Amino acid sequence: MHYRGLTWDHPRGYNALAAAAARLDPAGGFSLAWDKQPLEGFEAHPIDDLCARYDLVVLDHPHVGEAVAKGCLVPLEDLFSPEEIAALARESIGPSLSSYRFAGAHWALPLDAATQVMARRADLLDGPPPATWDEVAARAEHAPVALSLAGPHACLTFLSIAAAFGEPPAVADPDLLVSDAVGAQVLDLMARLAARAPASVREKNPIGILAHMAAQDDVALCPLIYGYVNYAAPSDAAARPIAFSDAPRATPRGRPGSTLGGTGIGISRRCDVTPALLDHLRWLLGAQAQVGFIPAHDGQPSRRAAWHDAGVNARWGGFYAATAQTLEAAYVRPRHDGYIAFQADASRLIRDGLADRRPHRDILGDLGARYARSRVPGTER
Structure with a gap:
C-alpha cells in the first residue's frame, strides 16, 4: 500500500517526516511519500480539498471545526484505543492533544508542539x-x-x-x-x-x-x-x-x-488505513522518535519528555527548556467552522x-x- 501525505515547506515540518518515511521498506508492501505546501497554505487552505488528495494531512488545530463540518477526517477514536489516546494526553506537552478535540472526538495526532x-x-x-x-x-x-x-x-x-x-x-x-x-x-x-x-x-x-x-x-x-x-x-x-x-x-x-500553534497529523476519509500505517504513526509519536529521531532531523517534538531532555536542549541552545512553561500555559483558539x-x-x-x-x-x-x-x-x- 502506497500512501501520500502533505506537510508544510520548512525543515521543521518536512525533514523528520521524510526521513522516517525513507526508513520504510517498500518490499514489505507499505510506503509513504510526503509533499510540501507553503506556510500560508498550511494556515489557510481549505482542509477538505487537501483531504480529497492526500491520505495524511499535517494541519493546525483551528481547522478541525471545518474538517468536522466537511466530514473529511477520521476521528482517532475509530483507529486507536482509549488507553492509547489517554497516554498521548499524558505525554504530550501542554494542550497539544486536547487542541485537536472537537465535537466529542480527537481529529489529529499531536506530532509537533509550538506556541x-x-x-x-x-x-x-x-x-x-x-x-x-x-x-x-x-x-x-x-x-x-x-x-x-x-x-x-x-x-x-x-x-x-x-x-x-x-x-x-x-x-x-x-x-x-x-x-x-x-x-x-x-x-x-x-x-x-x-x-x-x-x-x-x-x-x-x-x-x-x-x-x-x-x-x-x-x-x-x-x-x-x-x-x-x-x-x-x-x-x-x-x-x-x-x-x-x-x-x-x-x-x-x-x-x-x-x-498555541504546532501541528497534528490528520487521517483523511480517503485513506485505506492498514495496521502498518498505524504502527508507523505510533512510532512517530513514541518516545524513541520524539526524543531522538525527530529532534535529530530538524523537527520540534510534542512529547513533554523531549522538551525537558538534557541532550535535546544541549543540542538546540536550550530552546525547549526556555519556552516549555509558555507552551504548558498556551491559549487554544476557537475551532468552529x-x-x-x-x-x-x-x-x-x-x-x-x-x-x-x-x-x-x-x-x-x-x-x-x-x-x-x-x-x-x-x-x-
Missing part, C-alpha cells in the same frame, strides 16, 4: 529578556522591537496579549471574543509597538522574521513569535543564533500570553486599522461583529 514565545538577539540587547509587556514597551524606546503581524499573525498577537491581560478570548463566553476594556488595552499596546517596529520585517511571516533576525542587525527583539528551534542553533555558520524565552506576561507572576476565515479577516482589520490609526473602539466593533458572524452556520463569511 508564540519571545525571540531576541542576545548580542544586541543588554541584560535578561523582558518578562512583562511593560518591560517590552520600555525596551522598544531604545532598541528595535518588531511585531509579527503579517498573514494571520496580527490576530494571533491580539489573542495572545488578551490572554496575558487575563481574558483568554472566547473562553469565558464562546460568543464574546474579548471585552471592550481588554481589547482597547491590547490595541493600545500593539499600536505603540507597531509604530516603532522596523519596516524591514512588517510584511514577513514568522519564518521570514526569524531568518531576518539571524542575518541582519536591525531587529533586536520580537516579543511574540512562533518558536522555531532551527534558529536557536543554526547550521549556517554565518547566521546568528536566536535566543528564545517565555512569552511576556502582564505582571511578573501572571500567565505568559501565547496562542468559520474560525479560519474570521482569523484572516481579523488580521487584516487589525493590521490596516493600526496602520491607518483607526479609533480602537471602531476596530473592536468590527472584530466583534465579524466574530459573531463566523459562529452563525451558513452565514456568508
Whole structure:
C-alpha cells in the first residue's frame, strides 16, 4: 500500500517526516511519500480539498471545526484505543492533544508542539529578556522591537496579549471574543509597538522574521513569535543564533500570553488505513522518535519528555527548556467552522486599522461583529 501525505515547506515540518518515511521498506508492501505546501497554505487552505488528495494531512488545530463540518477526517477514536489516546494526553506537552478535540472526538495526532514565545538577539540587547509587556514597551524606546503581524499573525498577537491581560478570548463566553476594556488595552499596546517596529520585517511571516533576525542587525527583539528551534542553533555558520524565552506576561507572576500553534497529523476519509500505517504513526509519536529521531532531523517534538531532555536542549541552545512553561500555559483558539476565515479577516482589520490609526473602539466593533458572524452556520463569511 502506497500512501501520500502533505506537510508544510520548512525543515521543521518536512525533514523528520521524510526521513522516517525513507526508513520504510517498500518490499514489505507499505510506503509513504510526503509533499510540501507553503506556510500560508498550511494556515489557510481549505482542509477538505487537501483531504480529497492526500491520505495524511499535517494541519493546525483551528481547522478541525471545518474538517468536522466537511466530514473529511477520521476521528482517532475509530483507529486507536482509549488507553492509547489517554497516554498521548499524558505525554504530550501542554494542550497539544486536547487542541485537536472537537465535537466529542480527537481529529489529529499531536506530532509537533509550538506556541508564540519571545525571540531576541542576545548580542544586541543588554541584560535578561523582558518578562512583562511593560518591560517590552520600555525596551522598544531604545532598541528595535518588531511585531509579527503579517498573514494571520496580527490576530494571533491580539489573542495572545488578551490572554496575558487575563481574558483568554472566547473562553469565558464562546460568543464574546474579548471585552471592550481588554481589547482597547491590547490595541493600545500593539499600536505603540507597531509604530516603532522596523519596516524591514512588517510584511514577513514568522519564518521570514526569524531568518531576518539571524542575518541582519536591525531587529533586536520580537516579543511574540512562533518558536522555531532551527534558529536557536543554526547550521549556517554565518547566521546568528536566536535566543528564545517565555512569552511576556502582564505582571511578573501572571500567565505568559501565547496562542498555541504546532501541528497534528490528520487521517483523511480517503485513506485505506492498514495496521502498518498505524504502527508507523505510533512510532512517530513514541518516545524513541520524539526524543531522538525527530529532534535529530530538524523537527520540534510534542512529547513533554523531549522538551525537558538534557541532550535535546544541549543540542538546540536550550530552546525547549526556555519556552516549555509558555507552551504548558498556551491559549487554544476557537475551532468552529468559520474560525479560519474570521482569523484572516481579523488580521487584516487589525493590521490596516493600526496602520491607518483607526479609533480602537471602531476596530473592536468590527472584530466583534465579524466574530459573531463566523459562529452563525451558513452565514456568508
